[in-house]
Amino acid sequence: MMTYIDYKTLLPRTVIGVLIGLFVIIPVFTTSVITLSILISSGIWAIAVMGFVLILRTGQFSMGQAAFMALGGYASAILTVNLRMPFWPSFLLAGVISGIIALIIGLVVLRVGGIYFSIITLAFGEIVRILAQYMEGITRGVRGIIPPPPPTISLAGLEINFAAGNPVPYYYFMVLLVAIASLVFWQIGRSRLGGTFASLALNQVLAEHQGIHLMKYRVIAFTVAGVFTGFAGAYYTNFLSIITPLMFGLWQSIQIMMMSIVGGVSSIVGGALIGATVLYTLGRYLSLLPIYNIQYLLFGAIVVLVLLFLPKGTGLVDLWGKFWRKVFREPEEYEMPEETEMAVE
Amino acid sequence: MSLLELNGITKFFGKLAALEEIDLKVDEGEVLGIVGPNGSGKTTLINIISGYYRPTRGTIFFNGKKISGLRPDQIADRGIVRTFQSNVLFEGATVLESMLVGSFLQYKTKDWQSFFETKAYKDDHERVVGRVIELLKTFDIFNDIFLPATGLSHGYQRMLGITMALIANPKVLLLDEPTTGMNHEEAMFVVENIKKISEQGITVLVIEHNMKVILNIATRVVVLNFANKIADGKPEEVMNKQEVIEAYLGTETI
Numbered sequence: 277m278m279t280y281i282d283y284k285t286l287l288p289r290t291v292i293g294v295l296i297g298l299f300v301i302i303p304v305f306t307t308s309v310i311t312l313s314i315l316i317s318s319g320i321w322a323i324a325v326m327g328f329v330l331i332l333r334t335g336q337f338s339m340g341q342a343a344f345m346a347l348g349g350y351a352s353a354i355l356t357v358n359l360r361m362p363f364w365p366s367f368l369l370a371g372v373i374s375g376i377i378a379l380i381i382g383l384v385v386l387r388v389g390g391i392y393f394s395i396i397t398l399a400f401g402e403i404v405r406i407l408a409q410y411m412e413g414i415t416r417g418v419r420g421i422i423p424p425p426p427p428t429i430s431l432a433g434l435e436i437n438f439a440a441g442n443p444v445p446y447y448y449f450m451v452l453l454v455a456i457a458s459l460v461f462w463q464i465g466r467s468r469l470g471g472t473f474a475s476l477a478l479n480q481v482l483a484e485h486q487g488i489h490l491m492k493y494r495v496i497a498f499t500v501a502g503v504f505t506g507f508a509g510a511y512y513t514n515f516l517s518i519i520t521p522l523m524f525g526l527w528q529s530i531q532i533m534m535m536s537i538v539g540g541v542s543s544i545v546g547g548a549l550i551g552a553t554v555l556y557t558l559g560r561y562l563s564l565l566p567i568y569n570i571q572y573l574l575f576g577a578i579v580v581l582v583l584l585f586l587p588k589g590t591g592l593v594d595l596w597g598k599f600w601r602k603v604f605r606e607p608e609e610y611e612m613p614e615e616t617e618m619a620v621e
Numbered sequence: 622m623s624l625l626e627l628n629g630i631t632k633f634f635g636k637l638a639a640l641e642e643i644d645l646k647v648d649e650g651e652v653l654g655i656v657g658p659n660g661s662g663k664t665t666l667i668n669i670i671s672g673y674y675r676p677t678r679g680t681i682f683f684n685g686k687k688i689s690g691l692r693p694d695q696i697a698d699r700g701i702v703r704t705f706q707s708n709v710l711f712e713g714a715t716v717l718e719s720m721l722v723g724s725f726l727q728y729k730t731k732d733w734q735s736f737f738e739t740k741a742y743k744d745d746h747e748r749v750v751g752r753v754i755e756l757l758k759t760f761d762i763f764n765d766i767f768l769p770a771t772g773l774s775h776g777y778q779r780m781l782g783i784t785m786a787l788i789a790n791p792k793v794l795l796l797d798e799p800t801t802g803m804n805h806e807e808a809m810f811v812v813e814n815i816k817k818i819s820e821q822g823i824t825v826l827v828i829e830h831n832m833k834v835i836l837n838i839a840t841r842v843v844v845l846n847f848a849n850k851i852a853d854g855k856p857e858e859v860m861n862k863q864e865v866i867e868a869y870l871g872t873e874t875i
Contacts, residue, residue, distance in 0.1 A: 463736055464736065467732075467735040467736045467738070468728065468732060468735035468742075468746075469732050469735065469736060471718075471721060471722045472722070472725065472732075474711075474714075474722065475711060475722040475723075475725075478711040478712050478713065478714060478722075479709060479710065479711050479712060481673075481705075481709065482705070482709050482710070482711065482723075482785075483711075483722075483725075484692070484693045484694050484697075485671060485673075485693050485694075485697055485702065485703055486694075486697060486702075486722070486723045486725050486726065486785065486786075486789050487694045487697035487698050487702075487725045487726040487789055488694055488725050489692070489694045489695075490694070496732075
């Protein structure tokens with residue numbers, strides 16, 4: 277009997293597998309703090325971008341996503357420092373707390389969609405930042421909280437030491453976190469939920485009349501995004517060993533949007549990973565230039581270029597898709613004939 | 622007891638009455654035509670039954686249960702599904718995608734089952750795809766399932782809208798001017814399909830301007846004029862009523 281190998285699906289899977297493998301073994305080649313910390317930060321921002329794009333899928337534009345990173349970060353820092361909880365439970369709780377706050381905010385704010393939702397989330401982001409700044413008794417204000425490093429784990433004779441200055445364990449945990457987030461977001465996009473979300477963005481009135489409860493699905497997307505963005509914030513806080521009110525402000529929310537634009541929103545996971553890595557890495561190196569804060573100006577230019585050459589939400593991830601089809605000679609997307617006429621005479 | 626019962630439905634937009642004290646009973650299996658000059662409140666009536674607007678006064682009962690005040694998705698879930706006057710479709714989705722997204726109420730499995738791709742979900746999905754294809758074949762849109770829905774011609778977009786309403790398992794189908802902007806052949810194509818739908822035991826409420834269409838399909842006709850119901854009865858009787866003729870042609874002054 278002949279075994280049939282489907283190269284069309286085998287090849288992309290192999291390449292994705294090899295890429296994941298490469299990311300896993302990077303620390304074998306380099307333990308450079310700069311390289312690894314850029315990759316760790318990119319991964320963390322990518323999770324926040326996935327959350328933003330998921331909300332965007334339901335047709336809503338959240339302008340305060342960084343606030344959920346702040347919530348996760350502060351929750352984890354306050355639980356470990358002020359309440360002396362162990363690291364891992366407090367890390368898990370951080371995501372849950374951020375998710376619950378997203379749920380409550382969502383239930384109130386998502387009644388109004390569109391531009392009102394955007395403005396309220398923008399205000400919410402600022403409220404979180406201001407509260408963090410002025411509730412000095414809990415958050416230590418602008419001085420910030422310095423959480424202790426996570427405890428050393430002994431796993432089957434292997435010592436995983438999260439001591440400061442050693443980014444390798446942080447790197448592997450980031451890979452795990454990004455893998456879980458990617459899996460969840462990818463599966464949501466693929467499942468019926470993805471279609472339901474998309475229908476809300478495509479035509480809200482029609483979706484509602486087909487039996488879809490608008491509020492319910494908007495809130496689900498917002499809450500899932502809140503949980504993962506909270507985890508991202510908590511992990512970032514522990515990786516940098518500090519959280520201050522300025523770390524997750526309006527600029528960071530805007531940066532999340534920019535990353536989604538550059539990466540592209542046609543794929544939740546791919547676009548987020550590419551966009552976050554490209555923009556974060558660029559930002560890190562551009563900030564070395566002798567002009568103060570030049571990276572903000574250049575980010576703007578990059579976003580404009582992407583919008584000019586890759587419009588309608590097709591970011592770099594679609595460019596990759598085009599390259600892929602060219603290399604492996606897959607047919608281009610189906611082109612629509614000019615008009616299909618009904619037999620009328 | 623009637624399937625659908627409207628008691629004293631009144632709708633004001635500001636001080637303008639769009640509907641005044643409308644009482645209407647719809648029995649199971651009927652094809653009820655709703656006619657009336659422009660601005661007489663026909664579409665408002667459908668918007669109120671489907672939950673898009675809330676009535677200012679009055680109640681609606683469906684199967685003996687009150688449905689006025691519910692959201693559109695709840696009303697669709699109870700079995701009253703509507704189509705729209707203009708071509709309202711999922712922008713950018715193909716015909717098949719539109720149908721699958723529109724199949725929300727056709728699925729029996731929950732969202733979490735779809736997320737984890739359980740066996741039950743896969744079977745359910747297969748059944749839904751089968752049902753979608755069956756419906757598309759019935760209404761002659763099957764050849765174009767991979768075309769963007771907005772690339773279909775006007776008549777087929779209309780039929781797709783009706784097919785999407787049908788996949789939501791309606792007991793009552795509300796059609797808002799299904800033949801606007803069509804020539805005679807296209808309109809007759811839709812008429813044949815509405816007859817097929819009615820034969821499946823689905824109650825149909827249809828708003829229509831085209832009298833040929835109404836006389837062809839309706840088992841009963843209701844005439845609205847200036848927010849009021851002025852006639853209700855068999856198509857031929859209603860069309861010969863003095864008030865109806867006046868509503869359409871104006872009063873005779875000699």
